[in-house]
Amino acid sequence: MSEPTVVTVGAGMFADAVAGQAVDVERVDWRPPMPGTEADLAAVAVDPRRPGANRRAVEAVLGVTAHLVDVAPASEVLGLEPGQFLHAGPPIGWDRASGPLRGALMGGAALEGLVDDPEDAVALFESGSSVSLEPCHHRSAVGPMAGVVTPSMWMWVLEDRASGRRTYCSLNEGLGKVLRYGAYGPEVLTRLRWMGDVLGPLLQAATRSVVAESGPVDVTGILTQMLQMGDEAHNRNRAGTLMLLRDLAPAMVGSGADAGFDGKDVAESMRFIGGNDHFFLNLAMPACKLALDAGRDIPGSTMVVAMARNGTDFGIQVSGTGDEWFTGPAQVADGLFLGDYGPDDANADIGDSAITETAGIGGFAMATAPAIVRLVGGSVPDALATTRRMHEITLAENPRWSVPVLEFQGTPTGIDVTRVCRTGILPQINTGMAGRVAGVGQVGAGLVTPPAEIFPQALAALARAARQTSAGRSL
Amino acid sequence: MSEPTVVTVGAGMFADAVAGQAVDVERVDWRPPMPGTEADLAAVAVDPRRPGANRRAVEAVLGVTAHLVDVAPASEVLGLEPGQFLHAGPPIGWDRASGPLRGALMGGAALEGLVDDPEDAVALFESGSSVSLEPCHHRSAVGPMAGVVTPSMWMWVLEDRASGRRTYCSLNEGLGKVLRYGAYGPEVLTRLRWMGDVLGPLLQAATRSVVAESGPVDVTGILTQMLQMGDEAHNRNRAGTLMLLRDLAPAMVGSGADAGFDGKDVAESMRFIGGNDHFFLNLAMPACKLALDAGRDIPGSTMVVAMARNGTDFGIQVSGTGDEWFTGPAQVADGLFLGDYGPDDANADIGDSAITETAGIGGFAMATAPAIVRLVGGSVPDALATTRRMHEITLAENPRWSVPVLEFQGTPTGIDVTRVCRTGILPQINTGMAGRVAGVGQVGAGLVTPPAEIFPQALAALARAARQTSAGRSL
Structure with a gap:
């Protein structure tokens, strides 16, 4: 007879009490999916191409040196x-x-x-x-x-x-x-x-x-x-x-x-x-881009292959949707400022450097770089928690990029649009902050996420493609 | 009225239960002192020079660049x-x-x-x-x-x-x-x-x-x-x-x-x-030695200023006892071996490199270098626990040498002979292992401690000096 396992959602004290009786407890940080995504999530969930496509996408990314x-x-x-x-x-x-x-x-x-x-x-x-x-x-x-x-x-x-x-x-x-x-x-x-x-x-x-x-x-x-x-x-x-x-x-x-x-x-x-x-x-x-480009253009794959910001828009590209950009307004980072600069001096998020997070490092690997909180803000426990949280929205762990303090667990790699929409957990990016005014230069560094709405946008495109493929099959 | 604080010794479940009721719990890892050290511990404990001498010793060490x-x-x-x-x-x-x-x-x-x-x-x-x-x-x-x-x-x-x-x-x-x-x-x-x-x-x-x-x-x-x-x-x-x-x-x-x-x-x-x-x-x-030498020769100080091994003997020197070496047999490290070498090929602990641990880094700072367990053995949680444990036998934290993953806590610095004898916790050294046979070279790397008996030896010398000083005062 197998040992009992208890799944608790939300009830922390109950989980503690059960764990105190030496029962395995699986603590699930369940949240409702992003509003309006239920139908698209369902459509993508039943897309028969998805599991194989995501496996191929991840393997392609992890295979690049x-x-x-x-x-x-x-x-x-x-x-x-x-x-x-x-x-x-x-x-x-x-x-x-x-x-x-x-x-x-x-x-x-x-x-x-x-x-x-x-x-x-x-x-x-x-x-x-x-x-x-x-x-x-x-x-x-x-x-x-x-x-x-x-x-x-x-x-x-x-x-x-x-x-x-x-x-x-x-x-x-x-x-x-x-x-x-x-x-x-x-x-x-x-x-x-x-x-x-x-x-x-x-x-x-x-x-x-x-x-x-x-x-x-x-x-x-x-x-x-x-x-x-x-x-x-x-x-x-x-x-x-x-x-x-x-x-x-x-x-x-x-x-x-x-x-x-x-x-x-x-x-x-x-x-x-x-x-x-x-x-x-x-x-x-470019090392991250080289890896991620290997995972592009795989029909049915819900893996993000690029996150990039131009200072006005934040855009993502997804393997299963080709070169299409899904964009929304870039956010201003929350962080630490140089000298006398403050939040009003900061431009919205800018740069292709979020390619590092897309590949599973940067903000996704903050657990391995706790000293970075002195630059971008937050606490050391936050940094450890961030890496753990990113595993909830990614498809794989990268065995070549491991985090010693997390007992050599690989970094969370391959952001899955469906997981982001299902959990509402957004990719965590750490970033430099540019001054809003042309000519100023750097004003600080901090933490930022993409605008939430671009993931449902991408999901909708993936769902459309899934429905079309399904319709094609049933003809 | 202040909040109640509960001190629990040994009874982990009781501590958990009390903590569950939102009471501050101080968990004390109490152990009996090393056998035969009670009288010497008492003599050193009442030495009026000790607190000031140790403070001066630590400040001298921490002040060196x-x-x-x-x-x-x-x-x-x-x-x-x-x-x-x-x-x-x-x-x-x-x-x-x-x-x-x-x-x-x-x-x-x-x-x-x-x-x-x-x-x-x-x-x-x-x-x-x-x-x-x-x-x-x-x-x-x-x-x-x-x-x-x-x-x-x-x-x-x-x-x-x-x-x-x-x-x-x-x-x-x-x-x-x-x-x-x-x-x-x-x-x-x-x-x-x-x-x-x-x-x-x-x-x-x-x-x-x-x-x-x-x-x-x-x-x-x-x-x-x-x-x-x-x-x-x-x-x-x-x-x-x-x-x-x-x-x-x-x-x-x-x-x-x-x-x-x-x-x-x-x-x-x-x-x-x-x-x-x-x-x-x-x-x-030599940077560690330069710092520790500043803490030498302070009468009444129970701080270790050198740990060193010649491959046969492990010796320590203590601030309050001048140039005297307290020695015992060097131990063989427990660790990982290169190629086909095994424990029988390893010489006993050797080298002046334990000066790093004496100054608060090396084995004392393993929490900041979890990847080292792949070289010297042990697990990542062990590495974190080692640094925490070394704080129990040291006089200070070094604010210039901080450990990000322990929320920037300073490294445990200034080994106190009395704390070692009182707790039985021995300094943790990580080290390379030389082959026993002349000419072989390195055979591995691992973890080792000094022989326990050298700390009671040093304590006895400190106690003798304390008693003599006390006798001098009462003349």
Whole structure:
């Protein structure tokens, strides 16, 4: 005879009392589904494709190893032409763009020499005649915060060696007054020009030398180590940055000289990387995108393959619904502010960096990075609880990304639209906060979720597809 | 009227029941004191000097910041002369030395050119006529595992800038077949000669350049960061090593060339450091000694200022009893073994590295490094419980060394001989394990405690001093 098991919903004291009598108690945090989703949940639940499709989607994502194979200008590897600008999040025009995105576009226009003074770029973008905006995601790229990419910017090139697929991300500029937070002052442009003239070419030489001598750098493997070193790889990338520096520094010494850079350039580049704990974020992000892209376009799959914000809209894409974006208003994060800044100074959520949470790290792995609460707010128990809660809305645990303090449990991976709608639990993102006004830069960091309504939207599209397929079968 | 508080000893169910009624419960893990210590505990308890002395000792320890100020040969900074050998732990002669200590001494003799073949050094040490052994601790130094230091070895030089006091440690060789684990084959000596010819001088040039340009490297500060990055700074020094590399790499590029080293030497040295996750241990250890030495020689203080093992004896020194060593037989660690090695292959506990636990990190900070259980054994809950348990035998929490997952509680610092004797809780050390046979090298890593009897020994000496002082006062 098996032991009795008691399932209790809500009645905590009853559960305690039963547990005190040595009976196994399954505590279920049951909540009603999101309003209006019952019929769509039912339609998707009976879609016979769903279990297999989600299994294939998750296996595809978990099977990808991201390798750093090159560093090269966006003009070369993304085919970006003068006047073409990439940005974070779902599609948006200048008219609806927020302050930080506008600021980054203005700085980008000056960097490319389209205008001398960034302020003059306002007219350029308002006219829209010689410039165009496009999401990073539409060119296999991701960009943190404003995510603006211009043709002359140098990009990390990551590759899934099994399939040859590649993803891309710009080089990280550091914190404070930086383009991705919407700042565009002279110091921002000077730094970007140095990155274009020295850092980018030097990293290209070093990366190519490492690839030739010992093979490409295993970025997914660095992420494995980071998660054992207090990084969650969204707002803490300290250990990742140090491991990247470890892997590239010896080659920077040798190949830097070959590429015509002197010891001063090499030492300055090492200081720049080592002095910016977020440097590795721009490798973590395309590594996550590379994995998630493997799970795209699987009919019937309810797995989220991208979460991204442009500072105005928060958008998600789902495996079973192709390239469609489901969007709603981006929220303002709740968190901690730099200096005298406060909530009124913060722009709404912005950036492609929520690709980390989509892949199961970042906010989803906060349990492994409790020190992050000093940056983004909240308490250590909150951080542990967040990771546990994200397991309720995800399809799998990632065995390569484990959380030591949770006894090496894999990170919660593969957000399931149906689970989000059924539980009302929203994905937890931790994020930097940009100032609302173009030119300000970073004002803080905090915690944020997507707008709830985009999940029922996505569910409705999945349900429509399920009903159509079902109707097709019964013809 | 204040709320009732209930103190329960042992009766867990009663405590639960009372807590269920919303009464504050103080759960006390009471155990009887170590046998035979009652009278000495009573004598020390009434020593009026004790509270102030322990407060002064702890404050002195917590007040020290260790800075890396130089790298130089032991002959220069320790005055070591040909034939003089330092070793880990309390004093010992060749006759009682264990296999790994003998192996390291044999290799050291060959390194110094006293013999051509390490095997020939056995006769040299047996005769004892032209060689002498002395603990590292007696020369302000510490050495991991066998801890053998010879005149030509290059040493890290750490300084307490406030007092000018300095401590020293050799450069870490890596893992496996290395001198400190008792190996002395040709590959060991080749590596040590490269370290003497290239790595040491290059690190000297880089360190001196950093000191001149931006001031000495704050080793205590790196320890603060490490503890937020999954290192406990005894058997995990991965983040510490990477931060050290970050801090020295740019200067290695510039000053390396000035010191006559080419890019190949610089790149090879960076690879050596980056490829050895334990490299920083040899900075963590002298940083801990520098702090603890500040708490020495305070009459009436019951704080342990050193724990050290020579592979045969485990010894402690206590603030209130000067340079006296209290020793007992070193235990064999319980842990995980490399390859086909097993418990029978392991030597007893060896090394000065327990200075980390003495200062409140290493085994005392295992809660912050749960991934270490994969190296030393045990479970993640054990690791968390160990740190909590060490708070029961320590005098203070170190506010600079905090453990995020324990809600930023400071590490348990300042082992109190009276608390150890009163509770029977022994300090928890995590450690590498050397092979018993000279020449073998590392066989595993695990968990170990000091032999219990050395604490009652130390307590008896403290009690004698307390009684003498009391007798002096009543004259």
